[in-house]
Amino acid sequence: MITIELKKLHVGFPFKMEDKPGSKIVTLTRDYQGESVVVEVHMTNLVTGDKGDDEESEEEEEEEEEHEDKPEKPKQSNVPLLVTLSKKTGPSLEFRCTAFPDKIVIKDMWVxxxxxxxxxxGFWMKC
Incomplete structure (x- = not known):
């Protein structure tokens, strides 16, 4: 299934895609105006409706305990991303993001x- 989807994306898709069999990480790379762009896509949080989707990580359980008074949001698929922008010399920018079906949220960034x-x-910022 992934192979078919990749073939559809290939026309006009600016990134080189590396998918290692057995790994849950897909790496997208490209050069853009003299900068290297690397996106690590972690395929771990997809909601499919299967029974396993109801299981929560310890981090999610802790977050729920902190926000018990807030109404519960329905679960939706999300894809963690690590985006690195770098030049041949000098500092690099890294963004830890979460992609949802309708938006991308930057969790934090650092140099x-x-x-x-x-x-x-010394150069880290929580978003």
Whole structure:
């Protein structure tokens, strides 16, 4: 099924797609105006209606406990993304996002320094 969908996307799709068999991560790469764009797509949170969709991670359970007074939202598919924008030299930008059917939410972003990783921790922002 994925192969058929990939063939449909191929015409005009600007990213090179790498799908490793047995892995739940698809990597999209491309160069855009002198910058490297790498998107890691984690295929882990798809709601299919199967019984397993009702199981929650510990993180989701903790979030629910924090917001018990809020009305419960229906579950919907979401796809975690890690987007990295980098140039040949200098710092890189990384965005941790969640893609929903109707929007993409940036959870946090940070600046990384490939030449000096000791600087990485000081440039982080929760969105």
């Amino acid at each position: 990384t320094f490939p030449d000096d990783p000791s600087k990485d921790s």
